[in-house]
Amino acid sequence: MSKDATPLLKVSGLCKRFGSVQALSDVSFELRAGEIHSLLGENGAGKSTTIKCITGVHRPESGTVELNGREIAPRSPREAELSGIGTVYQEVNLLPNLSVLENIVLGRVKTGALGRIDWKDARRRAKAALGKLEMDIDLEARLSSLPVAMQQLVALARALEVDSKVLILDEPTASLDEAEVENLFRVMNLLRDKGIGIIFITHFLDQVFRMSDRMTVLRNGRYIVTRDAKGLSKQDLLQDMLGKAFEEMQSRGAALDAIAEDRAGRATQLQVRSLGAPGKIDSLELELREGEVVGLAGLLGSGRTECARLIFGVDKATAGSLELKGKQVKQGVPSESIREGIMLASEDRKAEGIFPHLTVRENMMIALQSRRGALNPVSREEQDAIAEKYIKAMRIKTSGPEAKIKELSGGNQQKVLLARWLAAEPKVLILDEPTRGIDIGARAEIEKLIESLSEDGLSMIMISSEMDEEVRCCHRVLVLRDRKVIGELRGSAITESAIVRKIADHE
Amino acid sequence: MSKAMEATVSKKSLRDNPLVWPLAGLALVVAFNLVTGPEFFSVSVRDGHLYGNLVDIFSQGARVMLLALGMTLVIATGGVDLSVGAVMAIGGALCATLVTQLGYGLYLALPLTLLMAGALGFFNGAMVVAGRIQPIIATLILMVAGRGVALLITDSDVVKIQDPAFLYLGKGYILGVPFSLWLVAAVFTVMALLIRKTALGLLIEAVGDNEHASRFSGIEAGRLKLIVYAVCGALAGMAGVLDAASVSAADPMRVGELKELDAIFAVVIGGTALTGGRFLLFGSILGAILLQALTLTLYNAGVPAAVAPVPKAIVIVGVCLLQSDRFRKQISNIIKIGGKAS
Amino acid sequence: GGGGDSAEKKVKIGFAQVGAESVWRTANTDSMQSEAKKRGVDLKFSSGEGKQENQIRAIRSFVAQGVDLIILSPIVETGWDPVLKEAKRAGIPVLLMDREIETADESLYAAFIGSDFVEEGRLAAQWMVENVKGEKVNIVELEGTPGSAPAIDRQTGFKEVVDEHSRFTIIESQSANFRRSDGKDLMESLLKLHKKIDVVYAHNDDMALGAIQAIEAAGLKPGKDIVIISIDAIKEAFEAVVAGKINCIVECTPLFGPLAFDMAEKILNGEEYERRVVMKDSVFDQSNAAAAIDSRKY
Amino acid sequence: MKISLRSNPLYATIGVLASLFAVASFSYEGFFSLRVIANLFTDSSFLGVTALGMTVVILSKGIDLSVGSVIGFTTILVAYLVQDAGVSVPVAWGIALVVGVLFGAAMGALIVVYDLPSFLVTLGGLFFAKGMGFVISSSSIGIQNEFYDAVVGIQIQVGPGAYLGAGALAFILFFVFCLYLLKWTRFGRYVYAVGGNEDSARLMGLPVDRVKIGVYAFNGFCSAFAGILTTLYMGSGNPLTGVGMELDAIAAVVIGGTLLTGGIGGATGTLLGVLTFAVIQTILNFDGRFKPAFLRIAIAALLLGFILTQRALARGKE
Numbered sequence A: 001m002s003k004d005a006t007p008l009l010k011v012s013g014l015c016k017r018f019g020s021v022q023a024l025s026d027v028s029f030e031l032r033a034g035e036i037h038s039l040l041g042e043n044g045a046g047k048s049t050t051i052k053c054i055t056g057v058h059r060p061e062s063g064t065v066e067l068n069g070r071e072i073a074p075r076s077p078r079e080a081e082l083s084g085i086g087t088v089y090q091e092v093n094l095l096p097n098l099s100v101l102e103n104i105v106l107g108r109v110k111t112g113a114l115g116r117i118d119w120k121d122a123r124r125r126a127k128a129a130l131g132k133l134e135m136d137i138d139l140e141a142r143l144s145s146l147p148v149a150m151q152q153l154v155a156l157a158r159a160l161e162v163d164s165k166v167l168i169l170d171e172p173t174a175s176l177d178e179a180e181v182e183n184l185f186r187v188m189n190l191l192r193d194k195g196i197g198i199i200f201i202t203h204f205l206d207q208v209f210r211m212s213d214r215m216t217v218l219r220n221g222r223y224i225v226t227r228d229a230k231g232l233s234k235q236d237l238l239q240d241m242l243g244k245a246f247e248e249m250q251s252r253g254a255a256l257d258a259i260a261e262d263r264a265g266r267a268t269q270l271q272v273r274s275l276g277a278p279g280k281i282d283s284l285e286l287e288l289r290e291g292e293v294v295g296l297a298g299l300l301g302s303g304r305t306e307c308a309r310l311i312f313g314v315d316k317a318t319a320g321s322l323e324l325k326g327k328q329v330k331q332g333v334p335s336e337s338i339r340e341g342i343m344l345a346s347e348d349r350k351a352e353g354i355f356p357h358l359t360v361r362e363n364m365m366i367a368l369q370s371r372r373g374a375l376n377p378v379s380r381e382e383q384d385a386i387a388e389k390y391i392k393a394m395r396i397k398t399s400g401p402e403a404k405i406k407e408l409s410g411g412n413q414q415k416v417l418l419a420r421w422l423a424a425e426p427k428v429l430i431l432d433e434p435t436r437g438i439d440i441g442a443r444a445e446i447e448k449l450i451e452s453l454s455e456d457g458l459s460m461i462m463i464s465s466e467m468d469e470e471v472r473c474c475h476r477v478l479v480l481r482d483r484k485v486i487g488e489l490r491g492s493a494i495t496e497s498a499i500v501r502k503i504a505d506h507e
Numbered sequence B: 001m002s003k004a005m006e007a008t009v010s011k012k013s014l015r016d017n018p019l020v021w022p023l024a025g026l027a028l029v030v031a032f033n034l035v036t037g038p039e040f041f042s043v044s045v046r047d048g049h050l051y052g053n054l055v056d057i058f059s060q061g062a063r064v065m066l067l068a069l070g071m072t073l074v075i076a077t078g079g080v081d082l083s084v085g086a087v088m089a090i091g092g093a094l095c096a097t098l099v100t101q102l103g104y105g106l107y108l109a110l111p112l113t114l115l116m117a118g119a120l121g122f123f124n125g126a127m128v129v130a131g132r133i134q135p136i137i138a139t140l141i142l143m144v145a146g147r148g149v150a151l152l153i154t155d156s157d158v159v160k161i162q163d164p165a166f167l168y169l170g171k172g173y174i175l176g177v178p179f180s181l182w183l184v185a186a187v188f189t190v191m192a193l194l195i196r197k198t199a200l201g202l203l204i205e206a207v208g209d210n211e212h213a214s215r216f217s218g219i220e221a222g223r224l225k226l227i228v229y230a231v232c233g234a235l236a237g238m239a240g241v242l243d244a245a246s247v248s249a250a251d252p253m254r255v256g257e258l259k260e261l262d263a264i265f266a267v268v269i270g271g272t273a274l275t276g277g278r279f280l281l282f283g284s285i286l287g288a289i290l291l292q293a294l295t296l297t298l299y300n301a302g303v304p305a306a307v308a309p310v311p312k313a314i315v316i317v318g319v320c321l322l323q324s325d326r327f328r329k330q331i332s333n334i335i336k337i338g339g340k341a342s
Numbered sequence C: 001g002g003g004g005d006s007a008e009k010k011v012k013i014g015f016a017q018v019g020a021e022s023v024w025r026t027a028n029t030d031s032m033q034s035e036a037k038k039r040g041v042d043l044k045f046s047s048g049e050g051k052q053e054n055q056i057r058a059i060r061s062f063v064a065q066g067v068d069l070i071i072l073s074p075i076v077e078t079g080w081d082p083v084l085k086e087a088k089r090a091g092i093p094v095l096l097m098d099r100e101i102e103t104a105d106e107s108l109y110a111a112f113i114g115s116d117f118v119e120e121g122r123l124a125a126q127w128m129v130e131n132v133k134g135e136k137v138n139i140v141e142l143e144g145t146p147g148s149a150p151a152i153d154r155q156t157g158f159k160e161v162v163d164e165h166s167r168f169t170i171i172e173s174q175s176a177n178f179r180r181s182d183g184k185d186l187m188e189s190l191l192k193l194h195k196k197i198d199v200v201y202a203h204n205d206d207m208a209l210g211a212i213q214a215i216e217a218a219g220l221k222p223g224k225d226i227v228i229i230s231i232d233a234i235k236e237a238f239e240a241v242v243a244g245k246i247n248c249i250v251e252c253t254p255l256f257g258p259l260a261f262d263m264a265e266k267i268l269n270g271e272e273y274e275r276r277v278v279m280k281d282s283v284f285d286q287s288n289a290a291a292a293i294d295s296r297k298y
Numbered sequence D: 001m002k003i004s005l006r007s008n009p010l011y012a013t014i015g016v017l018a019s020l021f022a023v024a025s026f027s028y029e030g031f032f033s034l035r036v037i038a039n040l041f042t043d044s045s046f047l048g049v050t051a052l053g054m055t056v057v058i059l060s061k062g063i064d065l066s067v068g069s070v071i072g073f074t075t076i077l078v079a080y081l082v083q084d085a086g087v088s089v090p091v092a093w094g095i096a097l098v099v100g101v102l103f104g105a106a107m108g109a110l111i112v113v114y115d116l117p118s119f120l121v122t123l124g125g126l127f128f129a130k131g132m133g134f135v136i137s138s139s140s141i142g143i144q145n146e147f148y149d150a151v152v153g154i155q156i157q158v159g160p161g162a163y164l165g166a167g168a169l170a171f172i173l174f175f176v177f178c179l180y181l182l183k184w185t186r187f188g189r190y191v192y193a194v195g196g197n198e199d200s201a202r203l204m205g206l207p208v209d210r211v212k213i214g215v216y217a218f219n220g221f222c223s224a225f226a227g228i229l230t231t232l233y234m235g236s237g238n239p240l241t242g243v244g245m246e247l248d249a250i251a252a253v254v255i256g257g258t259l260l261t262g263g264i265g266g267a268t269g270t271l272l273g274v275l276t277f278a279v280i281q282t283i284l285n286f287d288g289r290f291k292p293a294f295l296r297i298a299i300a301a302l303l304l305g306f307i308l309t310q311r312a313l314a315r316g317k318e
């Protein structure tokens, strides 16, 4: 490492504790001007906490942050912003009730006489910021009317709007599709060339290797190492992150054909007959066999989530029907679906998943409980057993089963939610973006888990924005476009290129 | 290692136990009385039953305790019920009219009254659930209308009660202890059992914590809320009956006036967050006791009635402050500094 | 001025009532409404719910409707000038009922009929001075809602007389909000606080009836061990007097209906009338209550 | 240009309000007149000002139960200062407003600094202000003052027999001010931001704490202002004034389409909500046939009908 120039941002010896959890102990690294510096680590390694200590959301117990050689100690994100650090936080933290415009410029608007906001100037600046992303979103639209990915871009536009010297992106690509990711990368390169230092956090190793100049690895809240990206092997990096050697899931290739064949011959678990609702999905037909994993593939907005919601019943269908094991299931009543064994792990963990103030244990057993009915409680022993089992099995990083789930890192919350559904013993499990925000180690474990569950006879529908994941996990993939199923792939015919071709070719 | 962890857990749980703060408030009130008039605590036996301010706290506080128990559940689901005072008036009026004017026996009149009060609560719940009206507004409607209904029931009259069974509810003693106290204890026990021995409590907390997510977890939030509002209504009706029994008359105009604030106060002082989620039945009972002890203390201290709200305000804000982490930290810092200095 | 006035020339009177806070008040409202029905008067009734602003609003809307006369039972004494001026400007006479107002301009209202709360307090005290023996008499006063006119006046009148007699002391004076259960709760603690209470003076019957229950629960005999005096004289209180549990009630009649409408007619017809009529409040104790009880309806 | 979704609930409110008014106009002689309309504004001037303040609080996801008591306290304070202490009227008003702002700011500070629930702190405020009002005087104090008479005398004729008084004018001006405040100033937009999601607002670098304290201080100002308007309306001060007004104000705000969950709604809705309240009250006064018992039921029924219709209309639009 060259130490000739003063680093743009220098973090030294950060320590931060939450109650009994030591989230950070002695984290140090340097960010140079004009570099993209990745921050890597498993879920709960302390990446987000590091960021929040830098930007004044949390006050570290000890440690310093220097910007251009001058020590700064921002007491709020606002002060950090003023000193030139722009941030996009992990959870999309915007204001759903306000317009896109305000989400981009609020906090930095100019005012004229009588404290009157200069909306004209604000609009111009917001347009410019979106322009940097080559995006054109209706500035007056209410943010809540946009899909999550769009909101992510708005957050980015907001961070770009100030002339930051340092830009921090905490998992910005988690909910973007490929084209959007490309777009983001283009902007990031542009900014790097302008001499801005970028801290980039993501669980996608491909993206890390493609974009970073250097990378710093954290493990259990400790600084492990900083490496140059050039000449680094993926294996070495994973070794740093996990603290042990890593074995990657292999695509099962031809072996998959045999499995797919086997599943296709099994009894029908779920039969979906021309299920549809206007504005959601057109007449969905799906036959799911025991132990079969069916993927839904498509671009953002192609209607995959809508399919999942209709089958699970949080949205009411206007046409069609569902049969589980040949028995008609009442559509449109989630509690009924769960009782029958059809469950959905939703993609929106904050709004539709976690009970923030309940404990990890309670969050895990709640679906099982509502399946059994309120008057038939899951005994405490059973609850403890469930919690212990899944915390261990999924390597959930928590101070214990009695911690409030809101105290867990994003990825670990996701794992708790998966445990919730598995504990409820589903017959059909719909997984909508099950690995969003989950680190690479855990991701491999989840893929393994899906495989073993499938062997045990659980039928699954899987939705993932990462096609390679569907390629590895699914026995069959339905390709959607414009809210319609336009094709199907099976066994070893499932490849990324095949899926993309299907989407593109369809007239 | 596991032992060490247990130790830290139990230490933490004592400080974090929300019951500590209403208890601290209560201790404050007790201390005040010890200084100003220790006779406050004298309990004697008169006519074969216990007699003294301490007994009064419970017998007079019984009504608010009942209200607070129901209110706790409603607040836990993220709602609030402003109509409890009005439902109290209806409960008292209905039961008294059935017994006094229509000659029903109490064994029939009381269940009918509770049923009716429960139905009113159910109506609140239905407006919240099916009408998707915000709880404050939904229950405001019955709050306004309820007293009118009570007036209709009694034909704008105060109904006098002479039925001995009815009066027993308010004035009877079992083993020297007021009947109303037994009643509250019974209601509390039944509720606590129902809630902690079944999963109802957890499900209610889940609904209050994140209603949207509860739907995805298969919890029938609507049905739970209906039950909870109905229970709250029925308990308010019971409180109204107790009120009528204790003064031998049902007054549709003044019974339960402003009691909704007392009930909410008791619940929140007891450590249940107004935003819903976690709740503590016993905390609400403590909150009601604190409230009643405070009222009696003010009577005893001869604080002019008009000024009495001021100390009440100080206690409310004081207990709130005690519940705040930040305040506790500041206080402990001050104590530490003081300790170091000496 | 719309269509229907030629067909029926009903007299239209607006009545701004205090609210419906007590049995006394509802009896008063009933009396007015039934009398209006009897006489074929179109009575516009408005309940102020204890808030002056509501009453002012009601009067303004009566003016807008063009009623012939307005009857007002003011919640408080002050603050009526602006709205009464408005009525005057519209040429609508105002009849005050039950309570008086404080104003520099007497022409703002046509007449007053009602009771004198201060006098009621005096009457109660006088009965006590005449009937309660003893060298040192300890009195507990149960006040009405703080700030309300009857609470203030009934205290003033009572105190006026008590202050002239040194053997009487008011040892405790607290509010029970005109409420029965509050009266009981308050009395329960006062009984524990004071060893010797000779007289309970309650600003209304409800509080007295509540206090009686507290006294009985403490093993004492109301009316004997402790003298009870209260104001209003609702039927239940009469029964308590007959039963010996209350010693004295001062009547404050709510039955203004016939008198009020007589007066209204006179004002409207331009006949002569008395500008100020104060109802004579009578005092009842064991000696005369039984005889009067059957005539009580409320 | 598409119609913003935001105004949808307002259309429903306007629709219901208009039909309520229309039905009443046909049913009651003399209802449909400029005079009645002008009265709607005059009669609801103080409720209107309070409700506007409450709107800002509710938009920030808070609640303020103390407004009624603060109004009562202000009326008696002003009356005492003017009548008994011989302070000149503008000074008395100034004192009252400063006291209101300080009181609100103090509650806001407790809420923000110690992270206490606004419901409880302002409930404490309710009791405190109520008690303090009685400390000044337990009975009402009439205000006899030339300046007052002059202010009350300000009236703009808008039609035959129809006048907008000083209170109504103040209310309308204040409404315009609130519109401006909420739509065009940083403070206003920050209020929406804090109500939308406090954590996000913090991460976006907005001065959340200052905004929240500001909200309660502003509402303290509104309560004191409403108290002053009440003294104009009643010509007296009385500690009992304003009892229960907090619920009226909250109801008016919510009827006007502002969500108690914060972040959505605005001043225009509140104006409509306040007018709805006034129309309902006027209808009851015009009808005048109810017994007290029925009166309460009738008010509740009208409210219920209004809210349900509004809901149905809003849902139909979705």
Ligand SMILES: Nc1ncnc2c1ncn2[C@@H]1O[C@H](COP(=O)(O)OP(=O)(O)OP(=O)(O)O)[C@@H](O)[C@H]1O
Pocket: A018, A019, A021, A022, A023, A041, A042, A043, A044, A045, A046, A047, A048, A049, A050, A090, A397, A398, A406, A407, A408, A409, A410, A411, A412, A437, A439
């Ligand atoms: N507010 C909080 N309260 C308590 N503990 C917390 C809090 N925030 C974070 N933690 C704990 O700190 C540790 C680090 O969390 P952090 O969010 O920094 O992880 P991360 O590396 O960003 O993980 P992920 O990849 O899952 O987002 C975790 O163990 C988490 O449980």
Ligand SMILES: Nc1ncnc2c1ncn2[C@@H]1O[C@H](COP(=O)(O)OP(=O)(O)OP(=O)(O)O)[C@@H](O)[C@H]1O
Pocket: A146, A147, A149, A298, A299, A300, A301, A302, A303, A304, A305, A306, A307, A347, A465
């Ligand atoms: N570019 C866009 N602009 C506006 N709305 C969009 C856009 N893309 C998608 N949407 C809306 O967002 C919602 C997302 O659709 P849905 O969640 O079914 O898609 P998906 O394929 O599951 O995408 P995801 O990858 O986000 O899960 C749809 O209701 C769609 O109307």
Ligand SMILES: [Mg+2]
Pocket: A047, A048, A049, A090, A409, A410
């Ligand atoms: Mg993170």
Ligand SMILES: [Mg+2]
Pocket: A304, A305, A306, A347, A432
């Ligand atoms: Mg999706």
